[in-house]
Amino acid sequence: xxxxxxxxxxxxxxxxxxxxxxxxxxxxxxxxxxxxxxxxxxxxxxxxxxxxxxxxxxxxxxxxxxxxxxxxxxxxxxxxxxxxxxxxxxxxxxxxxxxxxxxxxxxxxxxxxxxxxxxxxxxxxxxxxxxxxxxxxxxxxxxxxxxxxxxxxxxxxxxxxxxxxxxxxxxxxxxxxxxxxxxxxxxxxxxxxxxxxxxxxxxxxxxxxxxxxxxxxxxxxxxxxxxxxxxxxxxxxxxxxxxxxxxxxxxxxxxxxxxxxxxxxxxxxxxxxxxxxxxxxxxxxxxxxxxxxxxxxxxxxxxxxxxxxxxxxxxxxxxxxxxxxxxxxxxxxxxxxxxxxxxxx
Amino acid sequence: xxxxxxxxxxxxxxxxxxxxxxxxxxxxxxxxxxxxxxxxxxxxxxxxxxxxxxxxxxxxxxxxxxxxxxxxxxxxxxxxxxxxxxxxxxxxxxxxxxxxxxxxxxxxxxxxxxxxxxxxxxxxxxxxxxxxxxxxxxxxxxxxxxxxxxxxxxxxxxxxxxx
Numbered sequence: 418x419x420x421x422x423x424x425x426x427x428x429x430x431x432x433x434x435x436x437x438x439x440x441x442x443x444x445x446x447x448x449x450x451x452x453x454x455x456x457x458x459x460x461x462x463x464x465x466x467x468x469x470x471x472x473x474x475x476x477x478x479x480x481x482x483x484x485x486x487x488x489x490x491x492x493x494x495x496x497x498x499x500x501x502x503x504x505x506x507x508x509x510x511x512x513x514x515x516x517x518x519x520x521x522x523x524x525x526x527x528x529x530x531x532x533x534x535x536x537x538x539x540x541x542x543x544x545x546x547x548x549x550x551x552x553x554x555x556x557x558x559x560x561x562x563x564x565x566x567x568x569x570x571x572x573x574x575x576x577x578x579x580x581x582x583x584x585x586x587x588x589x590x591x592x593x594x595x596x597x598x599x600x601x602x603x604x605x606x607x608x609x610x611x612x613x614x615x616x617x618x619x620x621x622x623x624x625x626x627x628x629x630x631x632x633x634x635x636x637x638x639x640x641x642x643x644x645x646x647x648x649x650x651x652x653x654x655x656x657x658x659x660x661x662x663x664x665x666x667x668x669x670x671x672x673x674x675x676x677x678x679x680x681x682x683x684x685x686x687x688x689x690x691x692x693x694x695x696x697x698x699x700x701x702x703x704x705x706x707x708x709x710x711x712x713x714x715x716x717x718x719x720x721x722x723x724x725x726x727x728x729x730x731x732x733x734x735x736x737x738x739x740x741x742x743x744x745x746x747x748x749x750x751x752x753x754x755x756x757x758x759x760x761x762x
Numbered sequence: 763x764x765x766x767x768x769x770x771x772x773x774x775x776x777x778x779x780x781x782x783x784x785x786x787x788x789x790x791x792x793x794x795x796x797x798x799x800x801x802x803x804x805x806x807x808x809x810x811x812x813x814x815x816x817x818x819x820x821x822x823x824x825x826x827x828x829x830x831x832x833x834x835x836x837x838x839x840x841x842x843x844x845x846x847x848x849x850x851x852x853x854x855x856x857x858x859x860x861x862x863x864x865x866x867x868x869x870x871x872x873x874x875x876x877x878x879x880x881x882x883x884x885x886x887x888x889x890x891x892x893x894x895x896x897x898x899x900x901x902x903x904x905x906x907x908x909x910x911x912x913x914x915x916x917x918x919x920x921x922x923x924x925x
Contacts, residue, residue: 441769479774537856538848546782548814548914553848554876558863561842562876569898603860606843643820647865647874648812651840 420666423517427630428623428759430459431726435619436714439533444478448529448620449490455525455622463492466624467521472501472508472528474718476539491527504528504683505621506721506745506755510637512625513757522627528719529620544749545644559749561605563651564688568607575599575607578687582612582712585687589709614685617714621722623729631762632729635740636668639755646750657696657746657754668758674700678738679707679731681724683745685715692751693744707731721745721755728759736761787815790829796912800832802871813871814914834904835923836868841879841896866902866920878919880905894922 432454434440434447456462469491473483480486484493484500491498499515501508505528512524540556541549568574579598586593593611601611625634638660642649649655661673670676680703682693690705699705706712708727711720724743732738740760747753784792787803791814794801803815807822811830819826841864850857862881865874879902882893902920910916 538846541848546780547784547788549876551914552863552876552878553850553857553861554863555844555846555848557846558842558844558876561844562840562863562865565842565898566840603843603845605846605863608842645814645873645876647876648820651865 421517423636423667424627425633425635425760426513426516427626427628428632428634428725428729429461429523429626429628429630430455430457430624431729432456432458432622433619433723433726436617436716436723437619438615438617438714440531440618444486444529444531445490447531447618448487448527448622451529451620451622452491452525452527455624459624459626461523461624465523466492466496466525467523468497468499468512468515469493469525469527470499470501470508470512470515472503472505472526472718472722473530474502476542477530477532477535477717479535487527487529491525503718503753504721504745504747504755505719505723506683506725506743506757507639507747507753509623509625509722509725509757510639510755513634513637516625516627524625525622526625526722527620527622528716528722530716530718531618532616532717533618540749549645554749556749557605559646560686561608562646563750564608564686565606566651567688567691574688574691578612579609581687581690585614585706585709585712586611587709588707589713591712608686608688612687614711614715617716619714619716619719619723621716621719621726623722623725629762631736632732633760633762634757635760636664636666636670636758637756638663638667639753641754642752644748644752649750651750654692654696654751654754656751657693657744657756660754660756661697664756664758670758673698674703677703677740677742678735679704680742681706681710681728681731681744683711683720683724685711685720689746689751696754697742697744697756699742718747721747725757725759732759732761785817787817787826791815792912795914795916796910798834798906798910800834800868801829802832804828804830810872811870812873813868813875830870832868832870834868834906834917836866836871836902836920838864838879838896838898838900838902838920839867839874840865840898843881862896862919864896864902864920877914877917880919880921894924896922
């Protein structure tokens with residue numbers, strides 16, 4: 418497959434609402450704050466937006482179709498809207514494709530979820546209904562299985578993951594020691610409670626355009642593996658390797674080990690950072706999640722777009738970072754993978 | 763925004779049942795389970811034997827029609843003990859935790875299946891004694907339900923095969 422010659426897009430504005438562990442507001446109220454914030458950041462209004470791409474998942478919202486709750490607040494009435502039932506970064510890539518195709522000049526991307534409103538872990542219902550749901554397989558169980566596979570040839574893994582989780586929690590404003598992580602209760606062995614980024618309510622928004630901006634979207638790629646974890650080699654995030662290959666080709670990156678000022682992976686657990694680093698080929702000296710990544714609050718569906726928002730803010734604050742990778746993932750054990758490459762203009 | 767403002771919650775309670783068509787491949791697989799028979803579908807392109815069976819090899823993008831027999835013994839490729847209670851999709855009730863979950867490569871298959879793995883000895887007087895330690899590469903075998911009904915949980919769980 419040939420590599421398309423795609424002009425950089427502008428990240429004209431970003432906004433967020435949360436993350437908060439339990440936000441008492443309604444989903445439209447949460448989303449509205451993120452959208453207004455992104456539009457203000459882009460110094461534009463609803464009328465300047467040509468199309469909207471939203472990301473939400475019916476299961477998490479307890480609603481079919483989950484975008485009907487946000488139609489007004491994202492400005493999608495009498496306007497083309499596409500809903501992505503996956504991670505918000507996938508929605509951003511969809512919006513980028515619309516812009517690259519020349520269909521629109523400005524597209525608003527919005528992702529949200531509110532896990533605090535659900536009674537329990539809903540992910541078993543996101544598994545195959547015939548052979549996995551009857552067994553109660555959940556995303557948490559799949560993460561435990563994947564982590565276990567990684568410990569096979571790496572006896573020091575659990576200690577390293579405890580240190581990483583402690584570092585990320587501390588960076589996110591919750592000072593934590595590796596000993597506290599290792600002493601926390603088991604969630605799905607070998608993973609422990611404080612190895613898991615806390616789930617949170619929130620919404621993220623970004624205004625992408627074909628115009629000038631201080632931060633540019635230079636490349637993007639996404640990929641999907643088989644749904645059943647039993648079909649996959651869980652030691653690798655092969656889908657992310659393929660997604661990265663596509664994004665690097667578009668952005669003209671030959672050596673990812675030396676390409677990024679920092680990377681923003683959407684990792685719910687510390688073992689996923691090992692998978693991320695190996696799949697993307699980013700170097701050992703590349704700073705990872707300097708503000709704590711998802712350990713500051715992981716909003717399901719919004720997590721990947723939150724990394725794009727964070728990357729944009731980082732590049733604006735520190736243009737010398739030059740280039741930042743933002744990542745998103747969805748599905749059990751990293752089934753779906755997406756990444757975007759952002760650059761300071 | 764003032765967090766102290768009392769918000770109105772609108773609870774939604776649903777009592778609905780979905781009826782999924784299993785499809786031809788899972789129907790044959792499930793019918794086989796009712797007779798303690800496990801079968802996989804093999805891809806003519808890559809030779810991979812898929813369990814549970816599904817109509818298409820995702821890698822080769824080929825329809826699969828060749829059935830092969832699979833044993834009810836296999837190798838533990840991954841395992842975890844889940845301490846987070848979840849709702850059972852069959853009953854709507856909370857499933858007791860902790861419970862062992864594994865990825866098992868049955869002899870004669872190339873993919874692994876998710877299933878419960880035994881993590882303790884027989885429960886007596888409300889206490890589950892520790893079972894044999896689990897490790898990747900361990901040999902396991904299926905423990906079948908007494909009355910089979912043609913579903914994944916006709917296999918209750920996998921137990922360690924003592925060397």
